[in-house]
Amino acid sequence: MTGFKPGDEVFGICDASFAQYVRVRTDKLAPKPADLSFDQAAAVPVSGLTAIQAVRDQGRVRAGQKVVIVGASGGVGTFAVQIAKAYGAEVTAVCSTSKVEAVRALGADHVIDYTRADFADGRHRYDVILDIGGNRRLSHLRRTLTPTGRLVIVGGETDGRWLGGTDRQLRALVLSPFIGQKLGTFISSENAEDLEALRGLIESGKVSPAVDRTYPLDEVAAAIRYMLEGRTCGKLVITI
Ligand SMILES: NC(=O)c1ccc[n+]([C@@H]2O[C@H](COP(=O)([O-])OP(=O)(O)OC[C@H]3O[C@@H](n4cnc5c(N)ncnc54)[C@H](OP(=O)(O)O)[C@@H]3O)[C@@H](O)[C@H]2O)c1
Structure with missing residues (x-):
């Protein structure tokens, strides 16, 4: 059957x-x-499943929350922007210059061109960060989260020598139980x-x-x- x-x-x-x-x-x-x-x-x-699980299950995005999606112009990110909007979030999307207009057209409330501005400069705080690209340091991501916010590490571009680029994910998982913020990662x-x-x-x-x-x-x-x-x-x- x-x-x-x-x-x-x-x-x-x-x-x-x-x-x-x-x-x-x-x-x-x-x-x-x-x-x-x-x-x-x-x-x-593939990208849609990753995005919905990142937004709904890992990020637990709720209506009215402020969500920043780093890597919003990629396969996963273009779905994540739309899904977070569908869940009622205020979405800030981060991407490179040539993709700003396309990402805005997906429905993002704010778009940050990462070549011109830093979403993690500490001036804004978000309830949820979906970290899909850019490999920002954990400390930079944490200062961009609310005290009880959720960081979802979806991916990145590095090939670490010892841990295949997963060291950030591992450090996030080790640190998370001891702080108010929830830092995590997942495999779709x-x-x-x-x-x-x-x-x-x-x-x-x-x-x-x-x-x-x-x-x-x-x-x-x-x-x-x-x-x-x-x-x-x-x-x-x-x-x-
Ligand atoms: N956890 C899982 O189960 C799972 C599942 C699928 C994918 N992934 C991982 O998720 C990641 C993204 O996959 P994808 O298919 O969406 O890849 P993709 O289509 O190549 O997109 C990569 C994204 O990263 C952005 N990016 C690159 N450099 C950046 C920087 N310095 N700052 C901010 N953003 C930057 C790109 O933005 P611009 O193009 O605008 O520069 C683009 O939006 C990969 O690492 C992949 O392995 C994980």
Whole structure:
């Protein structure tokens, strides 16, 4: 019993998905959001699941809270901005100059260009920080949180020699039980229930995948090169 029948339109997660045919576990699938094309739907699962779990479960974002999303222009960040808005937060998004307008168009209340201003200069405090890019020091992030605020470390760009770049996460987890602030990190869970939650947000018009470009399957290498150049705003999609 899978809950699906031949011909159903679905979206989800599987390994080796740069391919025409794939084998997928049904507990990592959900019905495709009605108004999305397959190209758009393909952009949702990995980043969307990470974003909803960061905002809802780790950040526990509630209406009226001030949330700052660092790395708002990326795959995860473009979803996180929209999901935090859907949960009623006042969202400050942090990204680079060329992506400011695109991130504002996602619905962010404030956008900070990190090449021109420092979101962590201590002048503003936030209830929740989603730290998706930039690898700011823990002390800088902590001075930007309210005394009982939550820091959610989603990712970063370093390759630490000993700990593969996870030393910040480990220090956050060790420190958190001894202070008023909650500092944490997580590994996203691939599950159908949260794909359904994303489908609900998309079908209600609150969330829309930000697809920067699409590439045909035989141009995957060009897509990866473009991504590595750091120019992508949102997601790249490989089409079949
Ligand atoms: N915890 C999990 O389960 C999980 C799941 C998925 C991904 N991740 C991790 O999350 C991170 C982001 O993934 P992604 O797919 O969103 O990557 P992405 O699309 O490449 O986005 C990276 C983001 O980081 C921003 N950034 C880069 N340098 C920055 C700086 N100095 N200050 C502030 N922001 C900066 C980029 O902003 P600009 O482009 O505007 O410079 C961009 O918004 C990665 O480290 C990934 O491994 C974790």
